[in-house]
Structures are given as structure tokens and as C-alpha cells.
Amino acid sequence: MKYRTWTKNKNSAGQEMVAACCRLLTLGLLVAGFAATASAGPREQAKRIHDRLAGVPPSELVLQQMEAEVDQFQAGSAIDAAYRAMDNPNFYNITLKNFAAPWTNRAGDVFVPLNDYVATVVGMIRDDVPFNTLLSADIIYVGANNLGLPAYSNNNNDHYATLEANGLDMMTGLERRVQSNVTGLPQQATAGVVTTRAAAEAFFVAGTNRAMFRFTMVNHLCNDMEQVHDTNLIPDRIRKDVSRSPGGDSRLFLNSCIGCHTGMDPLAGAYAYYNFNETSGNIEYTPGVVQSKYFNNEANFPGGYQTTDDSWINYWREGQNRYLGWDPARPGNGNGARTMGEELGNSDAFAACQVKKVFRAVCLRPPEDATDRGQVNQMIASFTAGGRYSMKQTFAEAAVYCMGQ
Numbered sequence: 560m561k562y563r564t565w566t567k568n569k570n571s572a573g574q575e576m577v578a579a580c581c582r583l584l585t586l587g588l589l590v591a592g593f594a595a596t597a598s599a600g601p602r603e604q605a606k607r608i609h610d611r612l613a614g615v616p617p618s619e620l621v622l623q624q625m626e627a628e629v630d631q632f633q634a635g636s637a638i639d640a641a642y643r644a645m646d647n648p649n650f651y652n653i654t655l656k657n658f659a660a661p662w663t664n665r666a667g668d669v670f671v672p673l674n675d676y677v678a679t680v681v682g683m684i685r686d687d688v689p690f691n692t693l694l695s696a697d698i699i700y701v702g703a704n705n706l707g708l709p710a711y712s713n714n715n716n717d718h719y720a721t722l723e724a725n726g727l728d729m730m731t732g733l734e735r736r737v738q739s740n741v742t743g744l745p746q747q748a749t750a751g752v753v754t755t756r757a758a759a760e761a762f763f764v765a766g767t768n769r770a771m772f773r774f775t776m777v778n779h780l781c782n783d784m785e786q787v788h789d790t791n792l793i794p795d796r797i798r799k800d801v802s803r804s805p806g807g808d809s810r811l812f813l814n815s816c817i818g819c820h821t822g823m824d825p826l827a828g829a830y831a832y833y834n835f836n837e838t839s840g841n842i843e844y845t846p847g848v849v850q851s852k853y854f855n856n857e858a859n860f861p862g863g864y865q866t867t868d869d870s871w872i873n874y875w876r877e878g879q880n881r882y883l884g885w886d887p888a889r890p891g892n893g894n895g896a897r898t899m900g901e902e903l904g905n906s907d908a909f910a911a912c913q914v915k916k917v918f919r920a921v922c923l924r925p926p927e928d929a930t931d932r933g934q935v936n937q938m939i940a941s942f943t944a945g946g947r948y949s950m951k952q953t954f955a956e957a958a959v960y961c962m963g964q
């Protein structure tokens with residue numbers, strides 16, 4: 560472990576050279592076939608933690624501080640080192656922006672302009688807002704007043720696009736606001752990122768509002784519709800637009816269509832009062848009036864379910880989708896996007912999904928073997944512990960797990 564002690568203390572130019580020649584020596588040994596495994600010392604581990612979280616190398620000072628925290632023979636812990644790395648603005652402006660951007664469009668594209676959905680994710684993680692409220696809270700993050708940005712607008716994305724174009728820092732520049740105050744949506748109509756302008760533009764536009772549900776499942780419960788397909792539940796809430804004998808074949812309905820629509824249609828009822836108006840560019844909310852998209856193609860099956868309000872019911876609490884781990888303290892039905900967002904956000908699948916996404920983002924690979932899965936389970940337990948739902952803690956734990964040995 561001589562190599563470890565040498566590199567750990569190098570901080571003058573001279574020692575740097577010693578380290579460099581030592582590296583050459585190690586390389587030589589490797590080539591000669593002596594050392595089978597090169598282990599990473601605290602300095603390498605600290606650097607890896609910083610690179611993975613902030614996407615850039617640390618300053619020498621920060622690296623030294625992190626190295627001391629990572630070193631098991633000194634006070635502090637590797638988790639502290641990870642939190643130190645997250646004090647770098649790039650964690651917010653690059654890592655978290657890239658983490659959330661794909662959730663805000665149908666293509667899963669990371670290269671989209673900053674928007675209110677992304678900024679709200681970044682802000683909630685920065686401020687350690689319990690992340691299980693992501694799909695239900697009356698919350699939004701905007702750029703601070705003194706940044707000279709155009710005001711938040713319900714009709715366009717200029718506020719956020721300018722924030723990004725001007726290279727402003729989200730670590731210091733984002734401010735938490737009450738979403739209903741900023742957008743004018745009634746308080747009870749807000750549902751976290753689901754009712755941001757960006758989400759509405761991507762998922763409430765045209766269609767039947769099932770897209771909002773599907774993409775929320777994909778991005779936040781890590782399950783696409785094929786994975787929750789269950790043909791054994793009551794199909795009584797399937798809307799009229801779903802033909803019961805597509806192509807004249809009722810078996811297709813019973814074996815295929817029913818599998819998704821039985822569960823999805825009664826949940827997507829929660830969005831019955833929302834639409835995205837492409838002409839004016841803003842979200843619409845019509846309390847008490849079901850959007851006409853819920854009555855598309857009624858002739859396909861006139862005996863189908865007629866949406867009359869924004870009630871929702873979770874049939875997936877029964878059958879195979881019980882494994883998504885619904886909160887037994889909740890009734891499994893309600894009205895509107897907020898309570899449905901709480902239903903999703905408090906499921907085991909939601910927590911597991913956030914942890915797996917973080918693991919992948921930080922470790923640059925999905926969890927693979929039994930050891931990884933054990934780690935993921937520990938991280939889920941720690942994420943949900945005491946209702947904290949701290950994403951920062953999850954990022955820190957992933958970075959430490961993947962710092963190398």
C-alpha cells in the first residue's frame with residue numbers, strides 16, 4: 560500500500576512528479592504482469608465521486624478535502640465527500656439538468672431547452688424537498704427576480720430559455736414558489752411537475768391525456784405499459800374510443816387492449832379537466848367540465864365508459880400490479896391529478912425508480928448483479944426513511960458505491 564500513501568499526500572510539484580513516476584512504475588509492473596489489480600486510493604476515489612456528480616474535475620483544495628473524507632483512516636465519511644461534490648454548480652446545471660430533461664418530452668431527448676419541469680426537479684433536489692411530492696405538490700422553481708429574466712409566462716418558455724442562454728447558475732439562481740401563485744391554476748389543480756407548462760405541452764397536447772399517464776409511469780415508476788399489462792381485471796372504466804372488437808376480433812380486445820386500458824383509463828380520468836392549447840401555448844384547466852378529448856371516437860364502442868368528472872380509481876391495487884407497492888394508508892381512488900400523483904408518488908415503484916435512475920446516472924451503468932441489487936435496496940430504504948425522500952442522499956450513496964475500490 561506504499562502507492563496509496565505516496566499519492567495521498569502529493570500536493571507540491573515535487574511530489575506530483577514522484578507520483579507521476581510512480582504511476583509509470585505501476586504501469587511497468589502491470590505490463591510485466593506482476594500486479595493483477597490496481598486498487599484506487601482515497602484520492603482516486605474522491606476524484607471519481609466528484610467527476611460523477613459534478614461532471615468536472617475538482618479543484619485541488621476540494622480534492623484534498625474530499626480525499627480526507629473518503630480516507631477510512633481519517634475523520635469524516637465518503638458521504639460527506641459526495642455532499643461536498645454536490646456543492647459544485649455543475650451538479651445542478653449539468654448533471655441534474657441532464658437527469659431530468661429526458662422526462663419532459665416524448666422522445667426522451669436530453670438536448671432540450673431548460674424548462675419549468677426541469678427547473679422544478681433541480682430545485683426540489685437542491686432544497687431536499689421530499690421527492691415523493693414530485694407529482695402532487697403546489698410547487699414550482701423560477702429564476703430569481705434580480706437575474707433580469709423575462710417574467711414566467713404561461714404561454715412560452717422564455718423565462719427558462721433565457722436563464723439557460725445567459726449561463727445563469729441554478730444552484731444559486733433558482734427560487735421556490737407556490738405554483739398556483741405563479742401560473743394562476745387553482746391550488747387544488749396543481750400536481751407538481753405534472754401541471755408544469757413543459758409537461759402539459761408534451762403530454763396534455765391533443766390525444767386523449769393517456770399520454771400524460773403513460774409517460775409518468777415510464778419516467779417515474781420505471782414501467783411502460785407492456786410491463787403492467789394485466790388482462791384479469793374489470794374493464795368497466797375503459798372509454799368508448801377503445802373498440803371491443805378491433806378488426807372484428809373480440810379476442811384481440813380481451814387479450815391485448817384490455818391489458819393496458821383496464822388499468823390506465825380509470826387512472827387517467829384524473830386528468831379529465833386538463834388540456835394544452837397549442838394556439839395560445841398554455842395549459843387549460845376546466846373544473847367541472849370534461850375536456851372533449853375524453854369523448855373522441857365515441858362510436859367505436861358506445862357502451863364504453865363515459866367520463867363525467869375527474870375521478871380516478873386504481874384497479875392495479877389488485878392483481879399482478881400489486882407488486883408496484885401501493886401505500887396501504889391511501890384509499891386508491893379520488894378526484895384530480897393531485898391525489899392521483901400522491902397515489903403514484905407514494906408507491907414502492909416510484910421510490911425504486913428514482914433510486915435506479917440515480918444509480919444509472921452516477922455509476923454510468925444499470926444495477927447488474929446481486930451486490931448491485933442489494934445496494935439498490937439499501938438505497939431505497941434510506942431514500943424513504945422517515946419520509947425524507949432525499950434525492951441528494953441517494954446521489955451521495957450512489958457516488959460512494961461507485962467510487963471504485
Ligand code: HEC
Nearest residue numbers: 766767769770773784785800801802805811815816818819
Ligand atoms: C401496451 C399497452 C396498450 C395496449 C395493449 C393497447 N393500448 Fe390503446 N393506448 C395505450 C396508450 C399508452 C395510449 C395513449 C397513447 C398516447 O396518446 O400517446 C393508448 C391510446 C389508445 C386510443 C386513443 C387514440 C390514440 O391513439 O391516442 C385508442 C382508441 C386505443 N388506445 C385503442 C386500443 C385498442 C383498440 C387496443 C387493442 C387492439 C389497444 N388500444 C391496446 C396503451 C395500450
